[in-house]
Amino acid sequence: MDRKSGTTEPQAPHSVKAQIPANTSTVMALFMGSIIAAILLVLPAFAQTDAQPIPENASAKSYGDGWKCNIGFRLDENACVAVVVPQNAYDTNRSYGSGWECLHGFRKTDEAECVAVEVPEGGFLDPSGERWRCLRGYIKVDDTCQEIVLPANAYLVGASHSSSWSCERGFEETDGQCLAIEVPANAFLNGSGYGQPWTCERGFFEKAGLCEAVAIPANAYFDDATYGTGWKCDRGYVASGETCQFINVPENAHLDRTGNRWKCDKNFQNSKGQCVLNN
Incomplete structure (x- = not known):
């Protein structure tokens, strides 16, 4: 309406009416697109189910396919x-x-x-329940447990699965028997499981199956080494055959660490049994 004249002027058609069809088309297009996308996602699952149906007494895996x-x-x-x-x-x-x-x-x-596991006489069922073992005092032979026959002067050793016997102290196994060990005079039984079963007393040494006394010469002492003569010379003496001879230490010399030889002092050298200055 014109304020001066008081009349109303005609208005142009409103633009909203022209936009309604365009907005409606956009919304419809988006709606149809969502439906198509949902169908595309569902189709592989239907296709998989149709291709590999889950049989009776089965269930789908908790993860992955199948x-x-x-x-x-x-x-x-x-x-x-x-x-x-x-x-x-x-x-x-x-x-x-x-x-x-x-x-x-x-x-x-x-x-x-x-x-059933058949346990033979002299055996017992293993804790596994699937096999058997022999009792102590028996030994497995094929499918049986045979009692171990102990010879005189013997005793059982080992666990139940590996029972065997050993001879008492003072006896040794010979052809399945335990025979007494002949210990010579001046000897005693040792605890060795191999080699000589006896050892000579101190002051004696083994010779041809006997224990002979060690003859210690003058200026010597008993040596309990398992090898050698059985004696050693005192300090200042040297072994000569079955005796110990006094060592004459030359001038500018001294006994060495063993005490049974001499050596020249520092800055001296041995020359024909004498210690001469090393120039």
Whole structure:
């Protein structure tokens, strides 16, 4: 309306009416696009189900694609068949392995059966329940437990799975028997499991199966080494055959660490049994 004249002027058509069809088309296009995208996402799942249907007694895996047989069933080609538990066995309720195990005292065979473990006389059932062992005092021979016959002066040693015997102290095994060890005079039994079973007393040495006294010369002392003459010369003496001779230490010399030889002092050298200045 014109303020001066008081009349109303005609208005041009409003632009909103022209935009309505355009907005409607955009919304419809977005809506249809969402439906198509949802259909595309669902189609592979339907296609997979149609291609690999889950058989009876099976369920889809908790992760990844595919399916697995339920507990108590095992895959046989493309089907899940029930686990057949043989006699004397129990169901393990596990999804892996055979699905069953033999009861204690039975063992599995190649024919998928559980047969009783036959324990021979003198044996006992192993804690595993699948095999047997021989009692102490018996030894396994093939499928039997044979009693160990102890010779005189012997005793059992070892565990039940490796029973054997050993001779008493003072005896040694010879051809399956325990014979007395002949200990010579001036000797005693030792604890060695090999070699000479006796040792000569101190002051004696072994010679030709006997213990002979060590003859210690003058200026010597007994030496208990397992080799040698059985004696050593005192300090300042040197062995000469079966005697100990006094050592004449030349001038500018001294006894060495052993005490049975001499050597020149520092800055001196040996020359024909004398110590001369080393210039």
